[in-house]
Amino acid sequence: MRIPILKxxxxxxxxxxxxxxxxxxxxxxxxxLHKIHKTSARGVxxxxxxxxxxxxxxxxxxxDVINMSKLMGAKVxxxxxxxxxxxxxxxxxxxxxxVLTALDLEKGLEKLQRELxx
Amino acid sequence: MRIPILKxxxxxxxxxxxxxxxxxxxxxxxxxLHKIHKTSARGVxxxxxxxxxxxxxxxxxxxDVINMSKLMGAKVxxxxxxxxxxxxxxxxxxxxxxVLTALDLEKGLEKLQRELxx
Numbered sequence: 001m002r003i004p005i006l007k008x009x010x011x012x013x014x015x016x017x018x019x020x021x022x023x024x025x026x027x028x029x030x031x032x033l034h035k036i037h038k039t040s041a042r043g044v045x046x047x048x049x050x051x052x053x054x055x056x057x058x059x060x061x062x063x064d065v066i067n068m069s070k071l072m073g074a075k076v077x078x079x080x081x082x083x084x085x086x087x088x089x090x091x092x093x094x095x096x097x098x099v100l101t102a103l104d105l106e107k108g109l110e111k112l113q114r115e116l117x118x
Numbered sequence: 119m120r121i122p123i124l125k126x127x128x129x130x131x132x133x134x135x136x137x138x139x140x141x142x143x144x145x146x147x148x149x150x151l152h153k154i155h156k157t158s159a160r161g162v163x164x165x166x167x168x169x170x171x172x173x174x175x176x177x178x179x180x181x182d183v184i185n186m187s188k189l190m191g192a193k194v195x196x197x198x199x200x201x202x203x204x205x206x207x208x209x210x211x212x213x214x215x216x217v218l219t220a221l222d223l224e225k226g227l228e229k230l231q232r233e234l235x236x
Contacts, residue, residue: 002135004121004122006124006133008223008227013131018120024119109126
Protein backbone atom coordinates (compact mmCIF):
# COMPACT_ATOMS: atom_id res chain seq x y z
CA MET A 1 0.00 0.00 0.00
CA ARG A 2 1.23 3.47 -0.82
CA ILE A 3 1.00 6.75 1.01
CA PRO A 4 -1.46 9.03 -0.77
CA ILE A 5 -0.11 12.37 -1.92
CA LEU A 6 -2.73 15.10 -2.21
CA LYS A 7 -2.43 18.06 -4.54
CA UNK A 8 -3.85 21.37 -3.41
CA UNK A 9 -3.16 24.32 -5.67
CA UNK A 10 0.60 24.27 -6.28
CA UNK A 11 1.39 22.29 -3.13
CA UNK A 12 1.48 18.61 -2.31
CA UNK A 13 0.24 17.37 1.06
CA UNK A 14 1.30 14.14 2.68
CA UNK A 15 0.22 12.91 6.07
CA UNK A 16 2.14 9.99 7.47
CA UNK A 17 -0.11 8.44 10.08
CA UNK A 18 1.55 5.17 10.96
CA UNK A 19 5.05 3.79 11.25
CA UNK A 20 6.43 3.09 7.81
CA UNK A 21 8.15 -0.12 6.85
CA UNK A 22 11.26 0.24 4.74
CA UNK A 23 9.59 -0.69 1.47
CA UNK A 24 6.73 1.77 1.93
CA UNK A 25 9.19 4.53 2.80
CA UNK A 26 11.20 3.97 -0.38
CA UNK A 27 8.01 3.78 -2.43
CA UNK A 28 6.87 7.05 -0.85
CA UNK A 29 10.19 8.69 -1.76
CA UNK A 30 9.80 7.63 -5.39
CA UNK A 31 6.11 8.57 -5.55
CA UNK A 32 6.68 12.02 -4.08
CA LEU A 33 9.47 12.89 -6.49
CA HIS A 34 7.42 11.67 -9.46
CA LYS A 35 4.44 13.69 -8.30
CA ILE A 36 6.53 16.85 -7.89
CA HIS A 37 7.73 16.38 -11.44
CA LYS A 38 4.28 15.57 -12.85
CA THR A 39 2.38 18.37 -11.12
CA SER A 40 5.16 21.01 -11.13
CA ALA A 41 4.42 21.46 -7.43
CA ARG A 42 6.28 24.34 -5.80
CA GLY A 43 5.87 23.15 -2.24
CA VAL A 44 5.41 20.03 -0.16
CA UNK A 45 3.98 19.69 3.34
CA UNK A 46 4.83 16.45 5.13
CA UNK A 47 2.79 15.99 8.30
CA UNK A 48 4.23 13.71 10.97
CA UNK A 49 1.77 14.58 13.76
CA UNK A 50 0.70 10.97 14.28
CA UNK A 51 4.23 9.56 14.28
CA UNK A 52 5.76 9.24 17.72
CA UNK A 53 8.81 7.22 16.77
CA UNK A 54 10.99 6.72 13.70
CA UNK A 55 13.86 4.31 13.19
CA UNK A 56 17.18 5.19 11.64
CA UNK A 57 16.31 3.93 8.16
CA UNK A 58 13.09 5.94 7.96
CA UNK A 59 14.88 9.01 9.34
CA UNK A 60 17.45 8.71 6.57
CA UNK A 61 14.79 8.27 3.88
CA UNK A 62 12.96 11.30 5.24
CA UNK A 63 16.11 13.42 5.22
CA ASP A 64 16.86 12.24 1.68
CA VAL A 65 13.41 12.91 0.31
CA ILE A 66 13.51 16.44 1.71
CA ASN A 67 16.85 17.16 0.06
CA MET A 68 15.72 15.56 -3.20
CA SER A 69 12.52 17.61 -3.23
CA LYS A 70 14.54 20.77 -2.72
CA LEU A 71 16.82 19.79 -5.59
CA MET A 72 13.72 19.54 -7.75
CA GLY A 73 12.73 23.06 -6.76
CA ALA A 74 10.01 22.39 -4.19
CA LYS A 75 10.04 24.02 -0.79
CA VAL A 76 9.41 21.54 2.02
CA UNK A 77 7.59 22.08 5.30
CA UNK A 78 7.59 19.37 7.96
CA UNK A 79 4.80 19.61 10.48
CA UNK A 80 4.02 18.03 13.81
CA UNK A 81 7.47 16.69 14.69
CA UNK A 82 7.13 15.02 18.09
CA UNK A 83 9.92 15.00 20.69
CA UNK A 84 11.15 11.45 20.03
CA UNK A 85 11.23 12.10 16.29
CA UNK A 86 13.21 15.32 16.77
CA UNK A 87 15.65 13.45 19.01
CA UNK A 88 16.13 10.65 16.48
CA UNK A 89 16.70 13.08 13.61
CA UNK A 90 19.30 15.12 15.47
CA UNK A 91 21.07 12.14 17.05
CA UNK A 92 21.42 10.47 13.67
CA UNK A 93 22.86 13.65 12.24
CA UNK A 94 20.04 14.09 9.73
CA UNK A 95 20.44 17.73 8.90
CA UNK A 96 17.18 19.34 7.95
CA UNK A 97 18.79 22.53 6.75
CA UNK A 98 16.54 25.27 5.52
CA VAL A 99 13.52 23.09 6.13
CA LEU A 100 10.52 24.96 7.40
CA THR A 101 8.65 23.43 10.28
CA ALA A 102 5.27 24.11 11.81
CA LEU A 103 3.05 22.75 14.51
CA ASP A 104 0.34 21.26 12.34
CA LEU A 105 -0.72 20.76 8.74
CA GLU A 106 -2.77 23.94 8.63
CA LYS A 107 0.00 26.18 9.94
CA GLY A 108 2.49 24.41 7.68
CA LEU A 109 0.39 25.11 4.62
CA GLU A 110 0.00 28.77 5.58
CA LYS A 111 3.73 29.10 6.14
CA LEU A 112 4.48 27.48 2.81
CA GLN A 113 2.10 29.71 0.93
CA ARG A 114 3.59 32.82 2.51
CA GLU A 115 7.05 31.60 1.47
CA LEU A 116 5.91 30.91 -2.08
CA UNK A 117 4.42 34.39 -2.40
CA UNK A 118 7.73 36.03 -1.50
CA MET B 119 -2.60 -0.15 6.45
CA ARG B 120 -5.09 2.65 6.91
CA ILE B 121 -6.10 5.53 4.72
CA PRO B 122 -4.75 8.76 6.18
CA ILE B 123 -7.32 11.44 6.99
CA LEU B 124 -5.96 14.99 6.91
CA LYS B 125 -7.44 17.85 8.90
CA UNK B 126 -7.37 21.29 7.37
CA UNK B 127 -9.19 23.98 9.31
CA UNK B 128 -12.66 22.54 9.99
CA UNK B 129 -12.55 20.08 7.12
CA UNK B 130 -11.20 16.58 6.69
CA UNK B 131 -9.50 15.55 3.47
CA UNK B 132 -9.18 12.00 2.23
CA UNK B 133 -7.63 10.91 -1.01
CA UNK B 134 -8.23 7.33 -2.04
CA UNK B 135 -5.51 6.49 -4.50
CA UNK B 136 -5.75 2.75 -4.96
CA UNK B 137 -8.43 0.11 -5.04
CA UNK B 138 -9.52 -0.67 -1.51
CA UNK B 139 -9.89 -4.15 -0.18
CA UNK B 140 -12.95 -4.81 1.95
CA UNK B 141 -11.14 -4.65 5.27
CA UNK B 142 -9.44 -1.33 4.48
CA UNK B 143 -12.74 0.14 3.35
CA UNK B 144 -14.46 -0.79 6.63
CA UNK B 145 -11.51 0.48 8.61
CA UNK B 146 -11.69 3.75 6.66
CA UNK B 147 -15.39 4.06 7.44
CA UNK B 148 -14.71 3.65 11.15
CA UNK B 149 -11.68 5.96 11.14
CA UNK B 150 -13.50 8.73 9.30
CA LEU B 151 -16.47 8.71 11.65
CA HIS B 152 -14.19 8.72 14.69
CA LYS B 153 -12.17 11.59 13.25
CA ILE B 154 -15.32 13.63 12.53
CA HIS B 155 -16.33 13.13 16.13
CA LYS B 156 -12.88 13.86 17.55
CA THR B 157 -12.17 16.99 15.50
CA SER B 158 -15.73 18.32 15.26
CA ALA B 159 -15.14 18.63 11.53
CA ARG B 160 -17.91 20.35 9.62
CA GLY B 161 -17.00 19.03 6.21
CA VAL B 162 -15.31 16.12 4.47
CA UNK B 163 -13.78 15.96 1.00
CA UNK B 164 -13.26 12.47 -0.40
CA UNK B 165 -11.14 12.49 -3.53
CA UNK B 166 -11.52 9.55 -5.90
CA UNK B 167 -9.50 10.97 -8.81
CA UNK B 168 -7.11 8.04 -8.95
CA UNK B 169 -9.81 5.38 -8.71
CA UNK B 170 -11.01 4.10 -12.07
CA UNK B 171 -13.06 1.20 -10.82
CA UNK B 172 -14.97 0.23 -7.69
CA UNK B 173 -16.69 -3.01 -6.87
CA UNK B 174 -20.14 -3.32 -5.36
CA UNK B 175 -18.94 -3.75 -1.78
CA UNK B 176 -16.76 -0.64 -1.87
CA UNK B 177 -19.55 1.32 -3.55
CA UNK B 178 -21.89 0.35 -0.72
CA UNK B 179 -19.32 1.27 1.96
CA UNK B 180 -18.77 4.60 0.22
CA UNK B 181 -22.50 5.32 0.07
CA ASP B 182 -22.82 4.35 3.73
CA VAL B 183 -19.93 6.47 4.96
CA ILE B 184 -21.36 9.50 3.16
CA ASN B 185 -24.75 9.05 4.79
CA MET B 186 -23.18 8.36 8.19
CA SER B 187 -21.02 11.49 7.93
CA LYS B 188 -24.10 13.55 7.12
CA LEU B 189 -25.90 12.08 10.12
CA MET B 190 -22.99 13.31 12.23
CA GLY B 191 -23.41 16.79 10.84
CA ALA B 192 -20.59 16.94 8.31
CA LYS B 193 -21.13 18.05 4.74
CA VAL B 194 -19.54 15.71 2.22
CA UNK B 195 -17.99 16.54 -1.13
CA UNK B 196 -16.87 13.76 -3.48
CA UNK B 197 -14.32 14.78 -6.05
CA UNK B 198 -12.89 13.26 -9.20
CA UNK B 199 -15.53 10.61 -9.87
CA UNK B 200 -14.49 8.83 -13.05
CA UNK B 201 -16.99 7.44 -15.59
CA UNK B 202 -16.76 3.78 -14.51
CA UNK B 203 -17.20 4.77 -10.86
CA UNK B 204 -20.25 6.90 -11.67
CA UNK B 205 -21.72 3.98 -13.65
CA UNK B 206 -21.14 1.54 -10.79
CA UNK B 207 -22.68 3.86 -8.21
CA UNK B 208 -25.81 4.51 -10.25
CA UNK B 209 -26.26 0.92 -11.45
CA UNK B 210 -26.03 -0.36 -7.90
CA UNK B 211 -28.62 2.15 -6.82
CA UNK B 212 -26.26 3.93 -4.41
CA UNK B 213 -28.04 7.20 -3.99
CA UNK B 214 -25.69 10.04 -3.29
CA UNK B 215 -28.43 12.45 -2.42
CA UNK B 216 -27.45 15.97 -1.55
CA VAL B 217 -23.82 15.09 -1.97
CA LEU B 218 -21.74 17.83 -3.50
CA THR B 219 -19.35 16.81 -6.23
CA ALA B 220 -16.46 18.57 -7.88
CA LEU B 221 -13.81 17.88 -10.47
CA ASP B 222 -10.79 17.81 -8.18
CA LEU B 223 -9.72 18.16 -4.57
CA GLU B 224 -9.07 21.88 -4.86
CA LYS B 225 -12.45 22.72 -6.36
CA GLY B 226 -14.11 20.38 -3.87
CA LEU B 227 -12.53 22.16 -0.95
CA GLU B 228 -13.56 25.57 -2.31
CA LYS B 229 -17.12 24.37 -2.83
CA LEU B 230 -17.25 22.95 0.68
CA GLN B 231 -15.97 26.13 2.25
CA ARG B 232 -18.52 28.23 0.35
CA GLU B 233 -21.25 25.89 1.60
CA LEU B 234 -20.03 26.09 5.17
CA UNK B 235 -20.00 29.88 5.08
CA UNK B 236 -23.67 30.02 4.08
